Amino acid sequence: MPCLSACLRRHLFFSIKLPAALPFTVGKYLITPLSRLAASGRYTASVSIRRGQGRSTNDRIYTFMPEFVTRESALLHAATQGRRWIHHPQAFA
Numbered sequence: 001m002p003c004l005s006a007c008l009r010r011h012l013f014f015s016i017k018l019p020a021a022l023p024f025t026v027g028k029y030l031i032t033p034l035s036r037l038a039a040s041g042r043y044t045a046s047v048s049i050r051r052g053q054g055r056s057t058n059d060r061i062y063t064f065m066p067e068f069v070t071r072e073s074a075l076l077h078a079a080t081q082g083r084r085w086i087h088h089p090q091a092f093a
Contacts, residue, residue: 021075026086028052033078034061035071042067043074047082062092 023032032048046063064081068074085092 021072024079026083029086031079031082031086033075033082035068035074035078037071038067040067042069043071044068045074045078045081047078047085049082049085 021033023030025031028051030048030050032050034046034048035043036046038044044063044067046061048059048061050057050059052058062081062085064077066077068077
């Protein structure tokens with residue numbers, strides 16, 4: 001039974017539906033999903049992960065390979081990757 005609580009929290013974390021285009025804060029990080037129209041006519045997904053203020057601001061931007069048919073699906077992918085980065089930043093290194 002100890003896994004039930006952790007498994008439930010993990011499921012809720014990844015199943016929460018937030019408007020994909022809106023930046024959101026997790027702890028000290030500001031996660032901003034981004035998309036761009038590619039030359040192919042499809043959309044690429046990127047995510048900005050920002051920490052700090054003023055001169056001590058650190059902003060990392062990750063761009064992902066799959067292209068998406070819609071802007072909304074690209075933004076949703078970016079937001080999902082931003083949430084995953086919070087828990088496993090070393091996986092993006």
